[in-house]
Amino acid sequence: MQAKASSSEQDGRSFIENARRAQIVRAALDTIAELGFAKASFAKIAKRAGLSSTGMISYHFDGKGDLVAEAMRDVLAAAAAAMGPRIRAETGGPARLRAYIEANIAFIAERPTDMKALLEILRNNAGEPAWFLQSISLLEEAFREGQRAGEFGEFDPRVMAIAVRQAIDGIHALLAAEPRTDTAAYAQQVVRIFALATARS
Amino acid sequence: MQAKASSSEQDGRSFIENARRAQIVRAALDTIAELGFAKASFAKIAKRAGLSSTGMISYHFDGKGDLVAEAMRDVLAAAAAAMGPRIRAETGGPARLRAYIEANIAFIAERPTDMKALLEILRNNAGEPAWFLQSISLLEEAFREGQRAGEFGEFDPRVMAIAVRQAIDGIHALLAAEPRTDTAAYAQQVVRIFALATARS
Amino acid sequence: MQAKASSSEQDGRSFIENARRAQIVRAALDTIAELGFAKASFAKIAKRAGLSSTGMISYHFDGKGDLVAEAMRDVLAAAAAAMGPRIRAETGGPARLRAYIEANIAFIAERPTDMKALLEILRNNAGEPAWFLQSISLLEEAFREGQRAGEFGEFDPRVMAIAVRQAIDGIHALLAAEPRTDTAAYAQQVVRIFALATARS
Amino acid sequence: MQAKASSSEQDGRSFIENARRAQIVRAALDTIAELGFAKASFAKIAKRAGLSSTGMISYHFDGKGDLVAEAMRDVLAAAAAAMGPRIRAETGGPARLRAYIEANIAFIAERPTDMKALLEILRNNAGEPAWFLQSISLLEEAFREGQRAGEFGEFDPRVMAIAVRQAIDGIHALLAAEPRTDTAAYAQQVVRIFALATARS
DNA sequence: GATGAATGAGGTTTCATTCAT
DNA sequence: AATGAATGAAACCTCATTCAT
Numbered sequence A, B, C, D: 001m002q003a004k005a006s007s008s009e010q011d012g013r014s015f016i017e018n019a020r021r022a023q024i025v026r027a028a029l030d031t032i033a034e035l036g037f038a039k040a041s042f043a044k045i046a047k048r049a050g051l052s053s054t055g056m057i058s059y060h061f062d063g064k065g066d067l068v069a070e071a072m073r074d075v076l077a078a079a080a081a082a083m084g085p086r087i088r089a090e091t092g093g094p095a096r097l098r099a100y101i102e103a104n105i106a107f108i109a110e111r112p113t114d115m116k117a118l119l120e121i122l123r124n125n126a127g128e129p130a131w132f133l134q135s136i137s138l139l140e141e142a143f144r145e146g147q148r149a150g151e152f153g154e155f156d157p158r159v160m161a162i163a164v165r166q167a168i169d170g171i172h173a174l175l176a177a178e179p180r181t182d183t184a185a186y187a188q189q190v191v192r193i194f195a196l197a198t199a200r201s
Numbered sequence E: 001g002a003t004g005a006a007t008g009a010g011g012t013t014t015c016a017t018t019c020a021t
Numbered sequence F: 001a002a003t004g005a006a007t008g009a010a011a012c013c014t015c016a017t018t019c020a021t
Helices: A015-035 A042-049 A055-060 A064-088 A093-110 A112-124 A128-148 A157-177 A183-198 B015-035 B042-049 B055-060 B064-088 B093-110 B112-124 B128-148 B157-177 B183-198 C015-035 C042-049 C055-060 C064-088 C093-110 C112-124 C128-148 C157-177 C183-198 D015-035 D042-049 D055-060 D064-088 D093-110 D112-124 D128-148 D157-177 D183-198
Strands: none
Touching (some): A015 A064, A015 A112, A093 A112, A112 A128, A128 A157, A157 A183, A157 B128, A157 B157, A157 B183, A183 B157, A183 B183, B015 B042, B015 B112, B064 B093, B064 B112, B112 B128, B157 B183, C064 C093, C064 C112, C093 C183, C112 C157, C157 C183, C157 D157, C183 D157, D015 D064, D093 D112, D093 D128, D093 D157, D112 D128, D112 D157, D128 D157, D157 D183
């Protein structure tokens, strides 16, 4: 009767059902990336997904929040899968910081639509403040640890984490303004900036 | 018979009319800052402004875009007036960079509501990409000039400008998550980061 | 901007506004009486009131509950105004009981639409149980007092109050089935039933 | 290929099929009793019945009207089976009237859910007026017969029948407001009221 | 028989805008 | 200038029903 599964439940869902859900999530991400969070209505998403009515989205998801949450989770999971190994492969704070920046920007370059949508979601969804702190906490902790190990100079780890995160996310606006931007070059510049900014004096 | 003036025209408007416009702009900024761009409807703005009808907003402004544009222009003008002299007072690229960062964050700390609203507008309004390039162009040109003068090291001025701008704007999310943040300390950290990142080697 | 007034506030409303509200309330009562509470949607009410969209109802009332509450209050007030004096004019429990029954049924005969709608509202609206007890409390108290004065025999005042109220309301179903029913005769029969049932032995 | 049987047909249905129908009818009654007629959607009924799809209800019943009609018939049949013998066991009009009231209220006390649902259905379903007359016709005829036999006084049998029926049904509202009500005592009061009201003078 | 996906209509509410007064 | 009523579109959601598997 209901396909809804508040989307954190265990998955005994059928293939077809998951396929529909995935199709809707995809359409949602594309729509959000193209029109922005506010203008991504169920009507627009349903149209892009080829659905006959917005009721189908309500049928598969427990409201807009549920759809957006699943979309967010999907992208975050894909990002973690792509970037995690690459970052953890490096040893030592500075190398990991470089890998973090490069992996992030590479993934943005690889899946710009998804990552633009993710940024829109994080910026416009309620409860952002809490998530923001969490999103930089890993980076912050890495800085703190590196400082203890003497790999980094003295600076406020939280501010540095914000600066790194924001520099990475800055590429979205640049890509929007100039789609032909060389993302690898952008990454190298960011790497250089924070190599210098975090180095021991 | 209309007071509307697509708001870039020269002003033959009466004092009262301008007072009304200013009152509405103020309510719009407060509403956008509190509720976010998407949820700042004419109804909410009119209520906050103490207006009896949303029709008053339509009467004085040529649509939502016009209101938002004027609000944006007002804040940008105030920011330029407050920050411009302080920045221009400094001589040399590095000193001006420091002044730029400090003045920006000081102004955000001083008028957090207006600046939060401005950020919301810039992020959610159509035509953002074009404006984004313009917003960093001054910074970018300053870096380019400083490099010619030998005051800065070698780096991509555009990427550096983005990184600086984004680091400054990062304080909004931090303030949202932790309102008691010491903004002056935040500014000093950002100053330090970009002093190191832009220095000649 | 908003005509809404959660409808228990003091009335500084304009004549036109009150006229529109009254018009909508009238259409709502007619619609509820004709189609029943459940099928009386805003669309049906708006159509009957000659409104261009359901948005007009939302403009004047703070949701369906507000509209229904105002409709209920209007009818109850009219009923109290029509019946109250007639009942209070009588002296002594038995005379007042007769007046209560006659006045109620006469008012139902006079304004059958409004009273049918009122019954629908009371039966289908949330919070009915509480209101039910209140609606019979006056009658119940009158019986209790009459018993103390020796005007009535011995019986449970609450059950008797329910029986009287229900006998009166029974005329709605009878009128629906046979619109030509002689309501005055119905009233006399009910009067007789409860005269006998409440008499001292 | 369809199991639907507009439910007044003779039954060539299989055991399993009838079991499913009964299961759905049970869930419908529970849902209607708990949420009211208007809010008892197929979705809610299917959920309560443990069905995987609302389509199951449409498969087994020819629409909502059919389901409701069967539910109504089931309860009426059970009521007739429980109350009929008890009433017919009595001899003479007054004794049968007493038995009618007692049996009705006892059955309501015994199966409050079903009877509450039945009342909801009768009040909200189209075609109620016709059914209403039928529901009191037995009582009315009994009064008429008793009057011919000189067992009752003079009164309008139809009005008396309505009053009795309504007094009985009044216990639903009372139970909703005060669940701990003593139903047997309520019955005795009603019996007393109508013993006095129908007695020869 | 049973499932769950799909449909299209309809529900209430909010939106920006227009208009008569 | 200002009011507030009016408009019609669009928002999200739920409904009973149908259909392929």
